[in-house]
Every structure is written in structure tokens, then in C-alpha cells.
Amino acid sequence: MNKLEMHIIANWKQNKTLADLKDWLTGFDSIFDKEKVGQVEIVVAPSFPLIVPLKMIAQEVGYLKISSQDISEYKDGAHTGEVGASQLQGLAEYSIIGHSERRKNGETIDQVNSKITNALELGIKPIVCFSIEEEASAVIEKHGKDAVLFAFEPVSAISSTENSSGPAGVEEIKAMVDKLPIDKVIYGGSVDKSNVDNYLNIQFISGFLVGSASLDPANFAEIANKLH
Numbered sequence: 001m002n003k004l005e006m007h008i009i010a011n012w013k014q015n016k017t018l019a020d021l022k023d024w025l026t027g028f029d030s031i032f033d034k035e036k037v038g039q040v041e042i043v044v045a046p047s048f049p050l051i052v053p054l055k056m057i058a059q060e061v062g063y064l065k066i067s068s069q070d071i072s073e074y075k076d077g078a079h080t081g082e083v084g085a086s087q088l089q090g091l092a093e094y095s096i097i098g099h100s101e102r103r104k105n106g107e108t109i110d111q112v113n114s115k116i117t118n119a120l121e122l123g124i125k126p127i128v129c130f131s132i133e134e135e136a137s138a139v140i141e142k143h144g145k146d147a148v149l150f151a152f153e154p155v156s157a158i159s160s161t162e163n164s165s166g167p168a169g170v171e172e173i174k175a176m177v178d179k180l181p182i183d184k185v186i187y188g189g190s191v192d193k194s195n196v197d198n199y200l201n202i203q204f205i206s207g208f209l210v211g212s213a214s215l216d217p218a219n220f221a222e223i224a225n226k227l228h
């Protein structure tokens, strides 16, 4: 894998508070193999209020990149509760967009595309989650295949899904990549240190979006250490 083609993203979802940040980063940094820096991009996606404090603490280690978990479909204005690309610029290098937990709450393909437009205009790299072909195709139609990082997350594979069927097989991921005009995808869904080996050295898998296994810093560092 060429330099920085691998991404590992911690999606903390609605977990962690201000008080947890220092311990998480110290725990991660004590185990993470620094020789991976430059090969693997380490990204953490906390809730909005934790972006600034995490960014400040992360300066101590130097290698951590920040992602938001969402971004507004609007540029600015009277949209209570929204956080826009211009407000995240300079704070978050990435933004997760179109996570199934947001789509399930009614987020549409058009909203996802507007969010991507806004992120791209301000230089924030979208990590676009999709679980079915149509969700990825709609993005490719509007933005092309190279503008964003695609993360394939079958809903049934996500650990918090009721009756989750566990991590997807490599064949399932390959079948999805083959349907789309992309040759690489980030995989997400129940990835942990016990199963990540199954996905390493697979040329169309370019990283991992990790939910529950990212909450424990040692776990997340052990997964990161396996990537190359």
C-alpha cells in the first residue's frame, strides 16, 4: 500500500466527554507504533463539542487528525443546532457524512450530496458512508469517484444494530466494490483487533471505520498497529 492510502477512523458516536479525552489519547499514544505515521492516517471523530479540546490535546502527539461525525447541509444562517463547514474549517480535516445512523433518521441522498459539496468547498475531506449501492452511486454521479473517501458499512454488520450479523466477509465487500466505479473502499462494521487480520493485505480495502472498538484506546491502537 502506498503512503497514506490507509485510513483508520475512530467513530466515537455519542460517547466520551471532555474528561475522557486526555486518558484516551495517552492510552492510545502509549501503544500506537509511531513508525506507522506517514503510512496510516489516524483519524478520530468525536462529538462536535469535543473537536476543539481534542484538537488542542492532539497537538502533543502531532499525528492525530480530527473528523466531525456530520456537517450541515446549509452553508450558514438560521439553522438552529447545525454546524457548518465554515465553522469546522481549520478544526476538522475530515467529516463523516451519510452514516447509516443518520440516514435511518431521515437523511436523504440530496442532503448527503449538499453536505459533501459544503465540505469539499472548504477543504474538508468527506468520509462518505454507504450501505447500499444506490447511496454510493448518487454521490459518484454528483461529485465523481475521486472526491471523497467511501466507507462501506453494511447496516447488519454494525455492532450496535439489533441482531447484528457481525463483520462482513471480504467477498461481500468485494462484490460491492465491483458494482461501483471505485477500486478501493474503507470498511466499517464490527471491526476489532480479533478480526481486522481478515481484511489486511486485501488490495481493495483502504482502511477501517471503527465504532465500538475505538472507545478503548488500547484496542484502537492495536488495530492501528496492524495496518501497513
Ligand code: PGA
Residues within 6 Å of the ligand: 011, 153, 157, 158, 159, 160, 188, 189, 190, 191, 209, 210, 211, 212, 213
Ligand atoms: P461498529 O460501528 O464498529 O461498532 O460496528 C461502526 C460504525 O457504525 O461506524
